[in-house]
Amino acid sequence: MAELISAGLIRGLGIGSTYALLAVGFVIIYRATSVVNFAQPALMILGAYFTSVFISAAGMPFAIAVVAAMLAMAAIGMATERVALRPMVGRPPFAAAMVTVGVFITLYVVAHRLIGSRVRAIRDPWGLEQVDLLGVTVAQIDLAKIVISLTAIAVVGLFLARSRLGLAMRATSLDQEVALAQGVNVGRMFGLAWAISAALAALAGALIGTQAGGFEASLALVALKALPVIIIGGLDSIKGAVIAGLFVGVAEALTRTYQPRYADWLGSNFDVAVPYVIMIVVLMVRPYGLFGTREVERV
Amino acid sequence: MIGTAVLQRRGRVRGRPALYTSYAADQAILNTPAKRWWTAALVIVALALPFLLSRDLTSLMMTVFIYAIGGIGLNLVTGYAGQVSLGHAFFMGLGAYTAAVLGGVETDRVLGFGLDMAIWLPMAGIVPALVGLAVAPLAARVRGLYLAILTLGLVFIGEHIFKEAQMITGGAGVGRSPAEPVLFGMDLHGTYHVFGYILPRDAMLYFVCFLIFVVLAVAARNLARSKLGRAFSAVRDRDIAAAVMGVPLQRTKTLAFTISSFYAGIAGALLVVVIGQITPTNWDLFLSIQFLAVILIGGIATISGSIMGAAFVVLMPRLVSELAGSVPFISTAPGSGFLTVFHVQTMLFGALIVLFLVLEPRGLYGLWVRVRNYWKAWPFSY
Numbered sequence: 183m184a185e186l187i188s189a190g191l192i193r194g195l196g197i198g199s200t201y202a203l204l205a206v207g208f209v210i211i212y213r214a215t216s217v218v219n220f221a222q223p224a225l226m227i228l229g230a231y232f233t234s235v236f237i238s239a240a241g242m243p244f245a246i247a248v249v250a251a252m253l254a255m256a257a258i259g260m261a262t263e264r265v266a267l268r269p270m271v272g273r274p275p276f277a278a279a280m281v282t283v284g285v286f287i288t289l290y291v292v293a294h295r296l297i298g299s300r301v302r303a304i305r306d307p308w309g310l311e312q313v314d315l316l317g318v319t320v321a322q323i324d325l326a327k328i329v330i331s332l333t334a335i336a337v338v339g340l341f342l343a344r345s346r347l348g349l350a351m352r353a354t355s356l357d358q359e360v361a362l363a364q365g366v367n368v369g370r371m372f373g374l375a376w377a378i379s380a381a382l383a384a385l386a387g388a389l390i391g392t393q394a395g396g397f398e399a400s401l402a403l404v405a406l407k408a409l410p411v412i413i414i415g416g417l418d419s420i421k422g423a424v425i426a427g428l429f430v431g432v433a434e435a436l437t438r439t440y441q442p443r444y445a446d447w448l449g450s451n452f453d454v455a456v457p458y459v460i461m462i463v464v465l466m467v468r469p470y471g472l473f474g475t476r477e478v479e480r481v
Numbered sequence: 482m483i484g485t486a487v488l489q490r491r492g493r494v495r496g497r498p499a500l501y502t503s504y505a506a507d508q509a510i511l512n513t514p515a516k517r518w519w520t521a522a523l524v525i526v527a528l529a530l531p532f533l534l535s536r537d538l539t540s541l542m543m544t545v546f547i548y549a550i551g552g553i554g555l556n557l558v559t560g561y562a563g564q565v566s567l568g569h570a571f572f573m574g575l576g577a578y579t580a581a582v583l584g585g586v587e588t589d590r591v592l593g594f595g596l597d598m599a600i601w602l603p604m605a606g607i608v609p610a611l612v613g614l615a616v617a618p619l620a621a622r623v624r625g626l627y628l629a630i631l632t633l634g635l636v637f638i639g640e641h642i643f644k645e646a647q648m649i650t651g652g653a654g655v656g657r658s659p660a661e662p663v664l665f666g667m668d669l670h671g672t673y674h675v676f677g678y679i680l681p682r683d684a685m686l687y688f689v690c691f692l693i694f695v696v697l698a699v700a701a702r703n704l705a706r707s708k709l710g711r712a713f714s715a716v717r718d719r720d721i722a723a724a725v726m727g728v729p730l731q732r733t734k735t736l737a738f739t740i741s742s743f744y745a746g747i748a749g750a751l752l753v754v755v756i757g758q759i760t761p762t763n764w765d766l767f768l769s770i771q772f773l774a775v776i777l778i779g780g781i782a783t784i785s786g787s788i789m790g791a792a793f794v795v796l797m798p799r800l801v802s803e804l805a806g807s808v809p810f811i812s813t814a815p816g817s818g819f820l821t822v823f824h825v826q827t828m829l830f831g832a833l834i835v836l837f838l839v840l841e842p843r844g845l846y847g848l849w850v851r852v853r854n855y856w857k858a859w860p861f862s863y
Contacts, residue, residue, distance in 0.1 A: 218626045218629070218630070266835050266839070269839045270838070270839065273838075273842070275625065275626060276565050276625070276626070276629070277838050277842065278838075279626060279629070280773060280777055280834060280838055281834070281835050281838050281839070283770055283773070283831075283834065284831040284832065284833075284834035284835035284838070285831065285835060286831070287770070287827060287828070287830060287831030287834070288828050288831035288832055288835075290827075290831075291824050291827045291828045291831070292828075294824070295824055406633075406766070409630045409633060410630065410634060412630075413627060413630050413631070417626065417627070448645075449641065449644070449645035450645075451641070451644075452641065454637065454641060455637055455638050455641040458633075458634035458637045458638050459634075459638065461630070461631070461634050462619065462631065462634055462638075465619065465622070465623055465627065465631055466619060466622075469622045469623045469624075469627065470627070471627075477624070
């Protein structure tokens with residue numbers, strides 16, 4: 183029972199909350215520009231890199247370093263949108279998505295060049311410490327991941343729901359031309375969407391990068407798991423992204439704990455394939471994800 | 482009377498190359514004399530290449546043909562039928578392992594039946610095509626970016642299966658040797674004497690690859706101008722409108738996936754014959770992206786574009802490493818200098834995808850059309 187909660191649920195929710203962070207970033211960009219941003223993994227790993235540099239080279243405390251990395255990545259995200267994505271406005275979504283693939287490859291090489299072949303570490307305040315939670319021993323880092331991620335998502339949600347800028351962003355995602363007619367600077371909203379999304383990716387990178395033993399550039403590929411997450415949740419639903427993120431994280435952690443014991447025939451490291459299997463099952467039942475809006479087809 | 486009959490049969494008028502008097506002549510693959518002459522010239526050059534080039538360049542050219550086969554396959558499903566697929570690498574892997582099991586050498590670790598290429602090559606296309614047929618009903622249900630990520634899932638699940646099926650693939654990190662290219666009892670890797678000439682090593686393999694490439698390219702071009710090809714384009718442009726006009730959506734999408742998987746399987750099987758050892762991690766997302774780059778850089782929904790794109794994607798890294806010596810900040814040894822050749826190759830690759838999509842969405846084919854139109858009207862601007 184204790185194993186079920188600590189190794190299954192809590193660790194799963196910890197990983198899942200970082201998936202949710204990345205997925206919310208995908209959804210925000212998708213809603214603003216109808217583009218799936220395949221560059222998100224590269225933004226994530228650069229965020230982890232900046233955090234580790236700010237901590238080790240500039241000597242900042244963890245919290246400030248994370249915020250600084252988020253700001254730096256927000257600037258990079260905005261610049262990417264302006265240079266690579268703005269010319270694609272009005273072009274088919276597939277072409278724009280392929281542009282983000284190109285951006286991903288380029289930024290991924292930059293990350294490889296910066297991080298090099300050595301392993302980098304983020305000196306986070308939690309390390310391998312554990313805490314007693316209602317009689318179950320759980321790792322502090324997992325709790326920290328859950329609390330920080332869900333707080334960040336809640337802040338973004340509040341911003342979208344309550345602030346003037348958030349309203350403008352929602353208006354843009356609803357109908358760009360009408361928003362333009364109401365005096366919303368649509369181009370700036372695109373930039374803002376990328377900035378928020380890149381900042382969330384940086385936060386996710388800092389949290390995922392805390393793993394024991396440090397991280398390498400190839401950790402970026404973990405962020406690809408956010409792709410099945412957004413498909414399960416529905417491409418345009420923030421609520422769906424959060425729920426599906428947590429769900430996939432728990433499913434993965436449970437598979438890692440129990441599959442070698444009960445279903446060994448599925449092979450080692452089956453947990454890597456689990457998000458995609460869940461995605462295919464969900465798509466068979468609901469082609470637009472659990473919370474996604476069904477596309478309106480006009481003839 | 483006789484004149485009209487001849488005219489209708491030939492569909493052309495002497496001295497008027499651009500005047501077509503029959504539908505067949507208008508729809509012919511090589512419908513202008515310029516196309517006929519250039520194609521003939523290119524075929525002759527391609528056949529002469531193994532005598533002129535060194536062995537590693539010959540095998541690079543083989544890779545171009547194989548990438549072109551895979552690119553044509555992806556273009557059929559993504560370019561013509563409009564179904565974005567990131568799962569091409571999975572089907573290539575499937576083809577490669579089918580070929581390796583049927584045509585490979587049995588060891589104590591892996592299976593291998595040592596059959597002839599005349600058996601393993603068609604099977605390397607048919608098995609992925611059947612799997613594509615099985616996956617297609619699901620893929621036909623979802624659209625656009627949902628489909629792209631669904632097919633991405635195929636790559637990850639496929640990689641897991643490849644890693645686990647050790648009797649077939651040799652397992653992660655170790656891999657296995659590919660199928661033996663023995664066609665009708667003739668080892669294509671060997672050296673042969675023809676009419677007193679000694680053919681260079683691997684020249685036979687080169688010719689066979691080229692022949693398969695030409696056959697599959699012509700077949701795809703023919704498919705594109707057939708009823709099915711027009712159905713593909715109709716589904717891509719507006720699937721509801723296509724359904725209203727009586728195009729069966731489910732069947733068309735399924736066929737697009739099946740045919741594309743067939744091409745992918747053949748390309749995968751031949752690719753490992755040229756490369757040699759293969760591991761399950763070869764068939765990953767980056768290979769799929771490479772093939773998307775082939776059709777994006779080459780030109781969406783064009784066969785000749787796929788070929789140009791394949792040549793570009795395969796030859797560009799080689800060109801960069803040849804030029805690396807003369808550019809100061811690129812180092813050829815890993816770990817030294819500002820950027821290594823590998824960094825530059827990968828970055829150029831990413832940047833070129835962005836540049837082509839932003840500046841010339843029709844790709845190299847579009848550039849070629851612009852050049853052609855300029856010279857057609859020269860010295861006038863239009």
